[in-house]
Amino acid sequence: MAQRRYLRPGAQVFWRRPGESQIGVDPRCAVVVDGLDPVEQGLLEQLPRLGGEPDLDVYARELGVGRAPVRRLLDRLAGTGLLVTQPPLLDGPDDRYWHLAEVAGHPRPLRRGEACVLVRGLDLLGLRVARILAQAGVGRLLLEDDAVVGLDDLAPDGYRGSDLGHPRRQQAFRLLRAGSPMTALTAPAGTRPDLVVLVAHGAVDPVVVRPLVRDDLPHLPVLVRELDVVVGPLVRPGQGPCLRCLDLHRTDDDPRWPAVATQLTGSPPTGVETSLGWLAAAVAAHQALAVVDGRGVLLASASLEVSATYPLPRYREWAVHPACGCGGVDPTETAAEAVRPETEESPSSTTAGIDGRSRPS
Ligand SMILES: [Zn+2]
DSSP: OOOOOEEOTTOOEEEEETTEEEEOSSTTTOEEEOSOOHHHHHHHHHHHHHOBHHHHHHHHHHHTOOSHHHHHHHHHHGGGSOEESSOOOOOSHHHHHHHHHHHTTOOOOOOGGGOEEEEEOOSHHHHHHHHHHHHTTOSEEEEEOOSBOOGGGBOTTSBOGGGTTSBHHHHHHHHHHHHOTTSBOOOOTTOOOSEEEEEEESSOOHHHHHHHHHTTOOEEEEEEOSSEEEEOOOBOTTSSOOHHHHHHHHHHHOTTHHHHHHHHHTSOOOOOOHHHHHHHHHHHHHHHHHHHHTOOBGGGSEEEEEESSOSSOEEEEOOOOTTTOOOOOOHHHHOTTBOOOOOSOOOOOOOOOBTTEEOOO
16 A cells, blocks of 8 residues: 655645645745646645645545545655655644755754753753753753852743752752653763763863763863853864864963963853853754754854854864874864855745746745
C-alpha cells in the first residue's frame, strides 16, 4: 500500500485566484500551485485543517467526489517538500518552525531529547540559557555553580528574594524542575555532555577550561564584559582556536593583558544589563542548540559580541595562535559544519514554475 501523505504542521494555504493557491508566505518555504480545478482547490484549502491524506479522503467521500482528486492534488504537491509520510506527532511552535525550515533546507532537529548540555555558571544569564535549552527540548541539563544567589540574580523570570544566599545550583535546579518537568537534571556517573556552556564574568578561569580540553569536551564560552557579552568561539579541542589561543592573541595586542586577566578571573560578577542579558542568553542558546542538533555552527572559529547599544552582534573570527600548541586546525578548512554569516540579501524570489508550481516572491 502506498504511503499516506501529510501536510507539514504550520503550513497555511491562501487563495490567490480561481485555480491558483499558495502554501505559505516566506519565499524560502512557500509555493504557488496553479492549474487546480475547483475540487482540487477546495481540497487544498481544507488540507491544513485535516492534516493529511486519511482525513482528506473522508472529506472527499463526504463531498461525493471520491479519492481521485485527492490523489491528483497530493501528487501535484509531491515535489514541494511540504508533504511528509509520517503523521506529525507534535505540533508546538518549535515543531512547526523546524518543519518549515526543513523545506528551506535546514535539517529538522530529531535528537534533542537525547542531548545533554552542562551549563556552568548559573547567574541570571546562565539560568536563562538553561531555561531556553530546556524549553527547546534538550533532554538533559546538568547544572554547575559554586556561588550563592546574589542581588543581581533576582528577576521576575529568575531567582526570587527568598533564594538570596542559597546555592545557585540548588535554586536553579528547583526552578528548572518546576518549569520544565520533562527535562532530566541529573545523569548517571560518567555521562559525557555533548556541550559545556561556560558563563563567566570578566575572564574565563583557565582552571575550569583545562579539564574540558583534557577530556575533549566541546565548550562554548559566554563571557560577560563591561559593555558587551562575548559568545564563542565554540571550542572543539584540536579542531580550532581554543580559549588560550584567544588570550595569546590578546597578549600580542597588549603584553600586560595576562596581569589584568588574572585579576578579572577572580573578580566578583557585576550583573548584566537587562536587554543585553536576554540577547546574550538567546544567542548562546541558539548556538548551543545548533551544536546538539548537529547543524552548522557559526561560532566554530568565531565569536559574537552583543551589546545593549546596538542590536546586531559584532562577528569576529579567530585563528589558532601559533604559540598555543593546542593543535587546533582551522575548522573552516576541515569541517563541513562551519557556516558563514548570512548576508543581507533576501532569499530566492520567484523561481520558474515546474508543473504549475513556483516559489512566491
Ligand atoms: Zn589554542
